[in-house]
Amino acid sequence: MSSQKKSRRREKRTNALPKPAERAELLTGQRRLKMARSPHAYVRGNTAQFYEWIVEANGDSLPHGPAIWICGDCHTGNLGPIANQDGEVEVHIRDLDQTVIGNPAHDLIRLGLSLATAARGSSLSGLTTVHMLEALAAGYESAFRPKQRKAKSPDRPEPVHLAMKMAVRRSWQHLAEERIEDLEPTIPLGKRFWPLTRDERKAIDGLFRDDVIASLPTGLRGRNDTGKVEVLDAAYWVKGCSSLGRLRYAVLLDVDGGVIEGDDLCLMDIKEGVKAAAPRYENASMPRDNAERVVEGARHLSPFLGERMRAARMLDRAVVIRELLPQDLKLEVDELDREEARKVAFYLAAVVGKAHARQMDAPTRRGWLAELRRGRSKTIDAPLWLWTSVVQLVSSHEAGYLEHCRRYATGVN
Template sequence: MRKPPKPKVPDFESRQTLLTARRNAKMARSTHAYVRGNTSKFYDWLEQAEIRLPQGPAIWICGDCHTGNLGPVADANKRIEIQMRDLDQTVIGNPVHDLIRLGLSLATTARGSALPGVTTINMIEALFEGYVRAFDKDRAAADECGKPEVVRVVMREAVRRSWKHLARERLEDTQPTIPFGSRFWPVSKEERAEIDALFEKATYSKLATILRDRPDTGHVTVLDAAYWVKGCSSLGRLRYAVLLDVDGGVVEGDDLCLIDIKEGVKAAAPRYPGANMPRDNAERVVEGARNLSPHLGERMRAATLQGRPVILRELLPQDLKLEIEHIGQEQAQEVARYLAFVVGEAHARQMDNETRRSWLAELRRAKTKSIDAPLWLWSSIVELVGSHEVGYLEHCRRYALSAA
């Protein structure tokens, strides 16, 4: 029986052309997909906005806080919490940027779900309520905010998942290879050699041994590697999936480890002047994760590949994203309140008691009589929804012309 031909390794220019086309196609699916894939448009608006925003405490912020960047995240002991799961844009900056971007994401989800405008108003009020609650330690309990059904469902799924689920989802089977196809592309000999060399270093091989009670002295072998066509805003950067074997044997996934290697690039999110952050973009992402998402931060390392900064992290079966493409009218407020509470907790844990009380007082002082949320929050989200609707239609027009 003849062996199938070995897949061709696309050169850099071909790879970039294909990735750009895929990114444009993903962003043309909906306004919400356009919002998720176009972080820079949010910050372009921020530079030109005439709305006066409060200057919150200088803390680590997500910088790209939309619903898809929140979800169940497991720590090394398999404890699971809803936390931020993508920190590419993290900087020490103004916490209101996270709140506004989350509000934009929720508002475009509501519009895509054909919900009335009144529901969007209620969502923004609930968004503010949930965020403020995280700073009130007398009331700050996740159970009080109430996990919406969509969150409970994904948490139940995360708890029951095992290596087999991850392998079948990411690799299509549990065999120790990465199948080439639409998601995984072959790497060049030079890329594979650099990846092999990276995991010969003890600093990075230990990343594969710290979880699931693997022996810290276990020998780590690269079984397979592929270029990973993943994400939307990250398409076009270095992105690899690496399958490791820890201590040999490849026993039912216990000794297998799937590592995500992702290029760290300059953040579009503005940082506070004088903020003391790592200059290396990979180190910046890891440090931001340790502050905002401790479960994720402990499983990440900064490295260099092909002369570029990259972030390494082991993928766990429990790591899932919240897929909220459509939302019901009854759940809209619950989802907004709960996700804002999660973001608020990530911000609050970085503040001392005095800073937390001061920020809470500033937030409450900004409320108006016409809506149970600050006018700057409402006005910002309304302006952003309008500008992104226009941008989305223009993107679709350009995409249709290029496709033709």
């Protein structure tokens, strides 16, 4: 197809898409619809209410864990394979919007709630959920053992194994077909990508004229680190659930400015950094800028991701910029069977435990491990506060989910 015909097609599609002034209402509607699709989706998109309910249910009864960077929104969808700049791939925490210096117990409870909700959605028995939370506690605690007593890394359960196998085989072509549905150096406007305003396009062009931001795509192994970075195309990105309604952009870059080839193209994600709903420790010293906070938290919790992120200002808002690599994948554990449920719980908790443990010195790790093992009952081999919190939160979220569906069905905001 000629470039002239492509241009006319793009213009026609653009005219049929929402105007920037219409975004907020449409995105709010999409977010509410996504959260109505399943209890698990409701849990994933409802961080603020999670913390409201956890305070109501537990007050000060939770242990006061060490002051470290936590994910703040540690559900299963926020873990998955992540590549670093040298092409190595590991399972890390992959979304740090809510990261703060806070109580590590909150991450453990959030992950437990997510897994328990997935188990209910998979029609697994309550007994399986008990065993999952015991495995969750064991996996998390395994990261805090003294070095001489540490066991080898746990075998990857099937959902994690499949995600890793897929991640290491992926290339730019896979990313392009999945994210932008085409190998041509344009972003196709439509359901997922909406047109920009003139000010947005100007601001994006300006961002990538900054050497600090331009160093992100040129820093990957095998790329020309002195190559010119050119913005080929950009669009507003209708993506995520909790992020719907914030600034979110997809930007297609050419790194060397020469002949356009797959290896020289990269897809950048620009995402607004907003105030975290996760509670921070009062005396914690963190960056006041929300984008800088997210990047700093990523460097502590997910080094592979943190080294590939930058904080900036765009249109008077804080934004986080990172390149999307083909190996970056979200784990899909919405459905579990009884055999793999405990393995998934152990493995993911170990990933979170390692992210926490690397921030602690040896005495702090020993103290936190002792706290985790304190106060167990004869009925469950896990901290009683973890079990009680998850049970109460499952109940609260189930009621909240049904009420959300009723309000959505009747058109009540």
